Amino acid sequence: MSEGQFDPYLDGQLSVDLVLDLAGDADDELPTWHVTFDGRAGEDALIAALLSGRPPVVRVVDLAAGRILAVGRPGTENPGVSVAAFEDVLAGCTQLVHAALDGGAVIDLEAGESAQVRRGVALRHAGRSVARAAIRRVYQLLYRAPHWRVGWRHVDGPDVVDLGALPSAGWQELEDDGRHFYADPFPIAVGGATYLFLEDFEHRLGKGVISVVEFDRDGPKGIPWPVLEHSAHLSYPFVLEDEGEFWMIPETSGAGTLELYRSTAFPSGWVREEVLLEGMEVSDATPFRHGGRWWLSATVRHGGSYSDALHLWSADRLRGPWRAHVRNPVLVDIAAARPGGRVVHRDGRLIRPVQDGRQGYGAALALAEITRLDDDEFEQRVVARLTPGEGWTGNRLHTLNRANWLEVIDGSAYSPRYRYLAWPGRR
Known part of the structure; x- marks a missing residue:
């Protein structure tokens, strides 16, 4: 926001009933729900889980009240394609947010160990993705797939x-x-x-x-x-x-x-x-x-x-x-x-x-x-x-x-x- 730009939220012109924090850095002075991936907030936690080869357990939590509002494990049919997997999991997150708003039941799931996005992991994943794409292309030339x-x-x-x-x-x-x-x-x-x-x-x-x-x-x-x-x-x-x-x-x-x-x-x-x-x-x-x-x-x-x-x-x-x-x-x-x-x-x-x-x-x-x-x-x-x-x-x-x-x-x-x-x- 440029200097002098009007923000109705900061200037008190609009009331805030609830803040949905996807990045992990919201001001918890306002009513806030956090979305976590294997226990950590922020899209880097989601990316780290996908690079580790697994869909993360997603929780919508009210930290101030100490309550878990919704839990799930959104997934993808394309775990080896990072962009598609990322978008598919985010689409599943919207369903969990809706469930939390509707007061849905909580069926807790065992989360994987929280991972970090590291340069070596990202490079290995990229290398594997390139190799998988090449192998898949050769396979499709030789075989009918899926079969x-x-x-x-x-x-x-x-x-x-x-x-x-x-x-x-x-x-x-x-x-x-x-x-x-x-x-x-x-x-x-x-x-x-x-x-x-x-x-x-x-x-x-x-x-x-x-x-x-x-x-x-x-x-x-x-x-x-x-x-x-x-x-x-x-x-x-x-x-x-x-x-x-x-x-x-x-x-x-x-x-x-x-x-x-x-x-x-x-x-x-x-x-x-x-x-x-x-x-x-x-x-x-x-x-x-x-x-x-x-x-x-x-x-x-x-x-x-x-x-x-x-x-x-x-x-x-x-x-x-x-x-x-x-x-x-x-x-x-x-x-x-x-x-x-x-x-x-x-x-x-x-x-x-x-x-x-x-x-x-x-x-x-x-x-x-x-x-x-x-x-x-x-x-x-x-x-x-x-x-x-x-x-x-x-x-x-x-x-x-x-x-x-x-x-x-x-x-x-x-x-x-x-x-x-x-x-x-x-x-």
Whole structure:
């Protein structure tokens, strides 16, 4: 401000109800809320955390009153791209500020050790970024990427939810032709048959459809075939039975809608029955029953990450109308917000598979137990973290589901551009 310039705040012309301090240097003589990153204020603390390879725990605090007002771990799908990661985390911070203003519940998170921006760390990060960009370019010339794969196994005993870990043996891979990949597997048992619905993505078109394949205990009976297409990309085909009908809620975030489909000739013949939500980017919508009614969980994008802001809705019927939870977003956490499969009722507990995206999109899964869910509050605690291992190699783990004896997961795979298997009957 130049000399003689009028400042209405300093000259007492405007009253100040609250100061939001993002830099860590506000005058606390005024009512002030501070935003901290791993316990430190200022954007250098945010940058230091991102350079260290992790999203920071963000707190909105009232130091004068000694109160934590909101806590979260905003994240990004691009942790290696500093500018994008910085902007995504700041977008998540705005949601935490809104939560604090609305009196949202505080679910505290364990913060990482506060880091400092040092020249050596910044230079190493820059070097790694350049190297990653070069490697990524070479990889994309040689391989189709990303390329996901579906794993399946027989379950006659404890499953992954029971074990709290990924078994090191028994997984078999659903083969693809290299030009398509399969992801987001959702099995359903109907009578004596078991069907697996999944995202079927064609690299040439850069777009997914929903396909299905029948399974018996020897494996898939043929290859997946398409049952639902859309003008937008389709994925996460949550399929279920309710009121004597078969329903599907696929992800249609590219259209800005969440849509409910009904089958007229299961497992195909899907027709749109309702638009459940519109005007928002909803990812991986997961309905489940609790307390005598339907609940719907999903992440909603608000200008930053697609995966860090968990929203809830409730309804008396699957068709809706759906009512938004008063605390939305009920959780801001890149490590445990985005659904990763059906909510499981187990021994009186509600367990939800969730995506842990701290190291990037689809990097790992976790199991979170819902400890409170009602019209006023939502609480959960993470009880296990799942990563690829000896029996399921790779660097991604994305979805977990089970129906009857069939348990399925998905993760990453390599698909060389020169590989092509000419399958009989492949479209």
